[in-house]
Amino acid sequence: MTAGSETTTPDDLVLTPGGVRFQGRLFPCSIGKGGRREDKREGDGATPVGVHGIVGMLYRPDRMARPADWALPIRPGDLWCDDPAHEDYNLMVRAPFDGSAERLWRADRLYDLIILTDWNWPRAEYRRGSAIFLHRWRRPGFATEGCVAFDPGHLRWIAARIRYRTRLIVR
Template sequence: MSVHDLVLTPTGLRFRGRRFACTIGRGGLTDDKREGDGATPRGVHQIVGLLYRPDRIDPRRLPRWARPIRPFDLWCDAPDHPDYNQMVAAPFAASHEVLRRPDPMYDIILVTDWNWPEATPDAGSAIFLHQWRRPGRATAGCIAFARRDLLWIAARLREDTRLVVA
């Protein structure tokens, strides 16, 4: 492991000498991730993107490679679609998540390489690190944090940062 890795532990996420409270998927940790199981996949996952709401997050607080979320940005979660587990644009008829949400949950998103870029159907989509709805509330498989902690983490990411879920 590298000092630049995000490491999930039983007591939170460890990064750069700090430990952050976080929540994981309602299905716990898994070695056999499936679409809709609510589980967080074990493994070493590269952070492949950093998305943010430019109307809510000051880009000067983020690495230069962060990308703004546009009003029409979506994420395809339809296992039978050719764009499964990819960012797509509205209008889009297949099942998807809206990335520019009215709530703050996706104001900043760290995108992992789980089942990406070549997605296996039904192996799960969109394992993000994002803001939690509230402390202790499980996610659909992602890892969630308090906003201030997620911003602190995002500001210190490097392009070679990995997420380690043991």
């Protein structure tokens, strides 16, 4: 199904020119510095066009209460493999790790709450791009590396209301 042909529901997160529409509200957001792309590649900074399932939620338990009963805590040493040549490409891994990976336990608050999509997961295709997260923005309008970023209060509101069938739709 292409991103323009699906039927949406109020429980879908739909990226529009004005932000993300969810449950009757519109939330300002930032997307990838590479814009929206149908042919997403590792390192292009683009947000991939398509229908992406929500497959997980991670949070920093030292900085916030559990945002949903199914959210899992981020621990020191948790990483996300972004090395296309590694067998654990686009998977959560633990330090020490022998490939390229991004720290999830960060000094800044960017990843205090992460909503995981199924982009190029669970069986990642080589160089198609690693994780597309929904996370906190650095500041309004500041582009991401391909993720969708929100005001932290809006992100917590969204996280508390995601349902089993919630999808991120990027047209």
